[in-house]
Amino acid sequence: xxxxxxxxxxxxxxxxxxxxxxxxxxxxxxxxxxxxxxxxxxxxxxxxxxxxxxxxxxxxxxxxxxxxxxxxxx
Amino acid sequence: xxxxxxxxxxxxxxxxxxxxxxxxxxxxxxxxxxxxxxxxxxxxxxxxxxxxxxxxxxxxxxxxxxxxxxxxxxxxxxxxxxxxxxxxxxxxxxxxxxxxxxxxxxxxxxxxxxxxxxxxxxxxxxxxxxxxxxxxxxxxxxxxxxxxxxxxxxxxxxxxxxxxxxxxxxxxxxxxxxxxxxxxxxxxxxxxxxxxxxxxxxxxxxxxxxxxxxxxxxxxxxxxxxxxxxxxxxxxxxxxxxxxxxxxxxxxxxxxxxxxxxxxx
Numbered sequence: 098x099x100x101x102x103x104x105x106x107x108x109x110x111x112x113x114x115x116x117x118x119x120x121x122x123x124x125x126x127x128x129x130x131x132x133x134x135x136x137x138x139x140x141x142x143x144x145x146x147x148x149x150x151x152x153x154x155x156x157x158x159x160x161x162x163x164x165x166x167x168x169x170x171x
Numbered sequence: 172x173x174x175x176x177x178x179x180x181x182x183x184x185x186x187x188x189x190x191x192x193x194x195x196x197x198x199x200x201x202x203x204x205x206x207x208x209x210x211x212x213x214x215x216x217x218x219x220x221x222x223x224x225x226x227x228x229x230x231x232x233x234x235x236x237x238x239x240x241x242x243x244x245x246x247x248x249x250x251x252x253x254x255x256x257x258x259x260x261x262x263x264x265x266x267x268x269x270x271x272x273x274x275x276x277x278x279x280x281x282x283x284x285x286x287x288x289x290x291x292x293x294x295x296x297x298x299x300x301x302x303x304x305x306x307x308x309x310x311x312x313x314x315x316x317x318x319x320x321x322x323x324x325x326x327x328x329x330x331x332x333x334x335x336x337x338x339x340x341x342x343x344x345x346x347x348x349x350x351x352x353x354x355x356x357x358x359x360x361x362x363x364x365x366x367x368x369x370x371x372x373x374x375x376x377x378x379x380x381x382x383x384x385x386x387x388x389x390x391x392x393x394x395x396x397x398x399x400x401x402x403x404x405x406x407x408x409x410x411x412x413x414x415x416x417x418x419x420x421x422x423x424x425x426x427x428x429x430x431x432x433x434x435x436x
Contacts, residue, residue, distance in 0.1 A: 103184075104177040115201030115401040121361055138200065146174050153185040154361040160205025161196055166185035167177050 103151020103168040107141050111163035114138035118155035118164060124148040127155055188212040190221060194238050201401025203391035204233055206358045207300060207367070211271070212240050214372045218379070224267045225259055227252040229281075231273035232307045233300065250281025253288035256295045267378050269296035274315040275305045278340045282314075285344070292349025292383040296374045299341070299386065302393035303412065310396035314338040317415055322396070337415060341388045345421035351383035353422040357390040359405040363418075370420075382424065390416050 105127070112134065118141050119127045128144030141164075143149065151168025190212035198204045215224050221242055228236040230249040237244035247255040252270035260268040277285050277299050285297065304322055305311040311324040315337050319328040329337075345353040352374055356367040367389060374385035390412050392404035399407060420426075 102172050102177060104174045106178060111195055113200035117201055117359075117401055117405070120402050120405075143174070151177075151184055156185045157361045157364045158206065158359070160198065160200075160202055160209075162187045162191060162205065162209050164185075165183070165187070167179065167182040168184045169172070169177050169179075169182045171172055 099170045101150050101170055103149040106165045108163035109134050109140040111161050112140035113161055114140055117158045121154045121158040188216050190216050190241050192239055192241050196239055199395045201394050203358050207389055208239050210368045210371055214375050218375055220267050227256045227270040229272040229276040231276045233271055236271055250276050251284055253284045257288055257293045260293055260295050271298045274301045275313045278314045278338050289344050289384045290347045290349050294378050294381045296378045297386045299388040300391050301388050302391040304393050304396040306393045306396045344386050349383055350386055351377050351424040352385040354420045355388040355418050357418050
């Protein structure tokens with residue numbers, strides 16, 4: 098079976114750190130950064146990038162549409 | 172494989188819909204409005220009706236919806252969005268008109284307008300965001316506030332004797348013959364967002380086909396008004412809102428008539 102790997106890009110300035118993507122991720126890829134963006138929110142980032150399968154669940158639940166998803170078969 | 176090798180245009184599977192503008196939404200972190208705005212933008216893009224769609228925005232948190240979705244918008248007085256939409260759709264029958272309203276706007280101040288617009292069977296789409304509270308003004312009791320729910324104006328919880336019962340407006344509207352599609356959805360998990368998109372797409376398709384009013388309620392969260400964080404607000408909604416506001420289709424005229432036809436034969 099072909100393996101699928103994915104990656105997400107979070108627009109750190111748009112992210113409001115609500116954490117909905119963190120709970121929506123089935124692979125526990127995302128986490129909230131200890132750093133804050135210019136508006137003071139703990140933006141999301143890929144804490145565990147190698148586990149990402151590019152399912153785009155995080156992007157679908159994001160209220161601010163700040164996640165872009167990429168996926169490739171290897 | 173390195174992350175930078177994956178992030179290439181040919182591997183793109185999901186990006187922000189082009190209809191959403193670059194403006195940062197003014198909604199609180201985790202607000203369902205953002206998700207529903209995106210669903211509406213995606214549906215309009217999918218149906219390729221950007222030039223034909225006119226939205227009517229309400230008074231409430233989503234009053235600035237015209238800043239975020241790149242289509243034509245009209246702002247209506249509080250609760251009067253269905254009346255304004257009626258006028259627009261009758262003058263421009265080739266346009267797809269939708270209203271986007273909250274529970275205070277639709278179920279309280281605009282209760283008469285929505286009832287009569289649905290009863291006349293205007294060819295409009297109504298998107299109703301029900302978060303059981305007046306979000307914009309600071310979390311006061313709305314008609315849809317649950318019994319026992321603490322709000323700014325019911326500090327001891329909503330009491331049926333004093334404040335009446337939560338209004339199931341979608342169930343009332345489902346009984347009106349003018350409506351073709353009445354459904355209640357939510358947008359808190361990936362699966363429910365996909366279902367919600369399907370419902371909103373169907374509603375817009377009905378408006379294109381001139382089938383009568385389509386009404387989509389989205390059970391939503393207001394984490395600022397409820398005074399809980401976005402993740403817990405979703406859990407609270409599942410535990411408390413869903414038993415009183417069950418998710419699902421209430422009426423689908425096309426499907427119901429097919430079933431009746433099958434039963435007859």
